[in-house]
Amino acid sequence: MSYQRSIVKRLIFGSAFIFSLSFLVTIANAQDGKAIFNSKCAACHNVFKNSTGPALGGMEERGPWSDRKKLYAWIHNPAAFMANDPYTQGLKDSHNGILMTGFPDLTEGDIDAVVNYVNTTFTAGPGGGAKPAAGETAAPEPKSDDTLLFGVLTLILAVIALTLLQVNSNLKKMTDDKEGIPASEPVPFYRNKLYIALGIIVLFLVGGYYTIQGAIGLGRHQGYEPEQPIFYSHKVHAGINQISCLYCHGGAQEGKSANIPAVNVCMNCHMGINEYTKGPQLFRPDGSEVNGTAEIQKLYSYAGWDPDKKQYTGKGKPIEWERIHNLPDHVYFNHSQHVVVGQQQCQTCHGNITEMDEVQQFADLSMGWCVNCHRNTKVQFTDNKFYSIYEKFHEDIRNKKIDSVTVEMIGGIECQKCHY
Amino acid sequence: MVAVMAVASCSNKKPGINYMPDMAYSRAYETNSENDIFPDKQTNRTPVEGTITRDQLLPFRIEKDGGSDTTNFAKARMVQNPLRTLNAADLKEAERLYLIYCGICHGPKLDGNGPLWKDGDGPFPAAPKNLLDPTIVSQGDGQIFYTITYGKNMMGSYASQLNPKQRWMVIDYIREKQGVKKTTTTAAADSSSTVK
Numbered sequence: 024m025s026y027q028r029s030i031v032k033r034l035i036f037g038s039a040f041i042f043s044l045s046f047l048v049t050i051a052n053a054q055d056g057k058a059i060f061n062s063k064c065a066a067c068h069n070v071f072k073n074s075t076g077p078a079l080g081g082m083e084e085r086g087p088w089s090d091r092k093k094l095y096a097w098i099h100n101p102a103a104f105m106a107n108d109p110y111t112q113g114l115k116d117s118h119n120g121i122l123m124t125g126f127p128d129l130t131e132g133d134i135d136a137v138v139n140y141v142n143t144t145f146t147a148g149p150g151g152g153a154k155p156a157a158g159e160t161a162a163p164e165p166k167s168d169d170t171l172l173f174g175v176l177t178l179i180l181a182v183i184a185l186t187l188l189q190v191n192s193n194l195k196k197m198t199d200d201k202e203g204i205p206a207s208e209p210v211p212f213y214r215n216k217l218y219i220a221l222g223i224i225v226l227f228l229v230g231g232y233y234t235i236q237g238a239i240g241l242g243r244h245q246g247y248e249p250e251q252p253i254f255y256s257h258k259v260h261a262g263i264n265q266i267s268c269l270y271c272h273g274g275a276q277e278g279k280s281a282n283i284p285a286v287n288v289c290m291n292c293h294m295g296i297n298e299y300t301k302g303p304q305l306f307r308p309d310g311s312e313v314n315g316t317a318e319i320q321k322l323y324s325y326a327g328w329d330p331d332k333k334q335y336t337g338k339g340k341p342i343e344w345e346r347i348h349n350l351p352d353h354v355y356f357n358h359s360q361h362v363v364v365g366q367q368q369c370q371t372c373h374g375n376i377t378e379m380d381e382v383q384q385f386a387d388l389s390m391g392w393c394v395n396c397h398r399n400t401k402v403q404f405t406d407n408k409f410y411s412i413y414e415k416f417h418e419d420i421r422n423k424k425i426d427s428v429t430v431e432m433i434g435g436i437e438c439q440k441c442h443y
Numbered sequence: 444m445v446a447v448m449a450v451a452s453c454s455n456k457k458p459g460i461n462y463m464p465d466m467a468y469s470r471a472y473e474t475n476s477e478n479d480i481f482p483d484k485q486t487n488r489t490p491v492e493g494t495i496t497r498d499q500l501l502p503f504r505i506e507k508d509g510g511s512d513t514t515n516f517a518k519a520r521m522v523q524n525p526l527r528t529l530n531a532a533d534l535k536e537a538e539r540l541y542l543i544y545c546g547i548c549h550g551p552k553l554d555g556n557g558p559l560w561k562d563g564d565g566p567f568p569a570a571p572k573n574l575l576d577p578t579i580v581s582q583g584d585g586q587i588f589y590t591i592t593y594g595k596n597m598m599g600s601y602a603s604q605l606n607p608k609q610r611w612m613v614i615d616y617i618r619e620k621q622g623v624k625k626t627t628t629t630a631a632a633d634s635s636s637t638v639k
Binding site: 057069075121122244249250267274288291292302 | 456460461462465466477510543547562567570600601603604
């Protein structure tokens with residue numbers, strides 16, 4: 024009896040051991056598979072979607088691939104295999120006539136590992152490994168505005184003050200009555216000269232303040248955030264995905280205008296990236312959710328790109344972006360002067376773009392704002408042949424009369440530097 | 444109160460008012476502005492075919508392959524890098540260009556693992572090529588130029604972002620990182636092949 028039991032025990036342990044071992048081997052296999060897949064296959068194949076080559080997920084149910092031997096032969100020498108296999112001939116035709124590169128150096132074990140990795144990833148579903156954390160970014164909080172609160176408080180205090188004044192005058196009247204001092208005819212507060220004068224002064228100050236603020240604000244558009252034809256999130260592109268500003272707005276280093284990128288620049292990445300799944304949920308300023316994939320589809324219709332055939336239809340049309348930062352025509356502003364020569368970061372004038380979904384005008388772009396910066400910014404004066412003609416400043420620096428040269432000192436706030 | 448709130452809530456969707464906008468709006472057409480003269484309403488025009496920018500290199504004469512054809516790509520191997528060996532400042536500029544336009548996919552270390560791929564966790568569905576891979580090291584400079592100009596597989600064309608001189612500079616930078624010594628330096632080529 025005990026002998027039998029020990030056999031059963033051994034069997035159980037043994038099978039558990041073998042099972043766990045085989046499980047470990049599978050995992051190790053899948054991990055190797057991932058490395059091999061990423062280095063050899065991923066340039067052209069994706070597990071879930073068609074790329075340069077077809078999607079690999081579920082391939083064992085297609086064509087001849089249920090037979091692993093045929094798969095080995097195909098991967099080791101695609102051209103030879105295709106010669107007498109109609110399925111792969113069809114595959115070539117349906118992928119712009121591109122034939123797969125052969126990988127004779129992959130062993131059969133390597134291929135098994137890749138297939139294993141593809142199958143496990145495919146059954147886990149897209150984003151199975153790295154699901155975007157739901158609720159990672161909640162809806163943007165409504166900005167709290169304290170102006171209303173302060174207004175109400177001021178009003179309450181003013182009412183209390185008025186009541187106390189009334190109480191005070193009433194009490195005075197009562198004591199006067201008691202002591203028999205004849206009271207003069209009470210003047211109602213709306214005819215009281217002191218009150219009227221105070222009222223006029225307050226009205227003048229408050230009204231004047233708002234009139235002047237409004238007048239200054241005419242033609243300035245700070246905070247302007249128009250709705251764009253495509254919900255393009257700078258936060259996703261420049262923030263999360265770390266794309267340099269100059270990747271799209273390369274004009275900023277070449278000349279006056281930091282150009283709007285051509286659709287071709289968008290399509291360089293979006294030929295491949297046709298859905299928005301890995302980033303945080305996006306919201307419009309009014310709180311409604313943005314369907315990133317639908318926005319990418321809008322780009323395709325503007326570009327005239329057929330995502331199924333992976334070809335341009337030639338029926339594109341320009342995207343009519345709304346211009347946000349717009350200096351009046353009587354000011355000359357050149358991006359390259361500031362970005363290349365002045366070494367300014369884009370964020371200095373455009374704000375924290377990497378945190379903005381739809382862009383908002385950050386600075387008021389007023390002349391005072393320009394001049395302030397020109398007064399404070401130091402010019403990189405040493406090791407710069409362009410500034411060698413400013414001999415006096417160089418001498419002053421050498422004699423330690425000044426320690427740095429600002430933009431203002433080399434004529435940065437002369438009128439005709441910008442207005443001509 | 445309702446009116447005030449309505450004004451406050453919609454004010455940032457509209458640009459606001461301009462008072463007496465004398466000389467505020469350009470009478471000349473501005474970059475990217477709408478234009479009624481042309482049927483596609485774009486002010487920005489493509490230069491006439493065959494135009495060469497001043498101070499730029501002579502054009503790359505190899506056309507794009509059609510479909511699966513690779514003859515032109517193979518032919519590009521014959522094209523040599525017309526730039527002289529880059530000095531330290533040029534190489535620094537080339538690195539800057541590489542990091543802006545290439546590093547985003549091919550990685551700052553050229554290992555094909557840029558922020559858009561991140562070992563498969565980034566948004567891009569295809570693995571960018573490891574530029575230190577022997578298959579790239581053995582390619583000709585002209586073939587890399589071909590790829591940057593016309594794109595290859597999932598990579599698009601970078602002709603609009605990098606001008607020919609910048610493309611050759613980036614190729615020199617890649618070669619430097621690959622540890623490949625520049626073999627063909629035609630010293631005269633730089634001045635003679637540049638359009639003045």
